[in-house]
């Protein structure tokens with residue numbers, strides 16, 4: 001069980017007025033989707049919640065403890081970040097990269113155990129990457145690399161997933177597979193908080209939605225109360241048509 005809490009949180013975006021502070025308890029089992037136009041501050045919020053970026057004001061708490069008091073390693077044992085783009089500076093294989101997810105649990109010169117390798121291999125299998133286990137990450141396609149990032153987070157077995165556009169670069173099949181995996185993680189008790197550009201994935205897979213407007217205004221709540229066409233049209237400055245498929249709204253730009 002885990003709770004990530006934002007208290008009077010204002011993300012520090014240079015040159016922007018404070019907007020609304022974010023106050024929320026993001027709890028085990030919940031799947032939050034953050035929506036907003038380019039530059040609205042989704043990544044900045046995610047990095048602030050991960051403790052990678054200091055807030056302008058307010059604080060973030062993990063299980064009641066301020067992130068500023070937590071050691072980076074203790075934080076990494078609970079919280080994984082899937083970045084929007086990953087820079088791999090060292091030549092490493094897919095398996096070696098997935099094993100980075102075990103590093104928060106190892107002492108500085110400790111080698112990964114067979115159990116760690118098994119966890120990494122299970123994660124690679126889940127992301128359909130087993131055949132690529134020994135390939136250098138630098139030789140992979142964009143979608144394959146994205147799946148390696150998610151497999152690395154899965155190997156970390158986090159209680160909290162902060163995922164920045166986890167379906168970036170993925171084809172339709174893998175988009176659904178990754179959203180199903182995150183859904184499964186939430187069902188097993190994880191917190192899932194992700195930035196998304198695809199309204200229809202958000203409508204189908206998220207139970208809470210946070211809307212971020214470029215001026216710092218924000219609102220959030222249960223997905224069915226947030227995914228209102230008039231509000232989304234204002235959010236994106238784009239007219240939309242909406243229909244319903246399998247009980248979920250489907251939005252089409254018009």
Ligand SMILES: Nc1ncnc2c1ncn2[C@@H]1O[C@H](COP(=O)(O)OP(=O)(O)OP(=O)(O)O)[C@@H](O)[C@H]1O
Nearest residue numbers: 013014036037038039040041042043044045084195
């Ligand atoms: N270190 C920085 N210095 C100056 N401006 C910054 C910095 N970091 C972010 N910004 C600005 O803050 C705003 C929010 O950026 P952010 O990446 O959080 O937006 P986003 O909603 O994730 O956008 P996108 O949908 O394009 O990924 C942008 O206008 C960006 O240029």
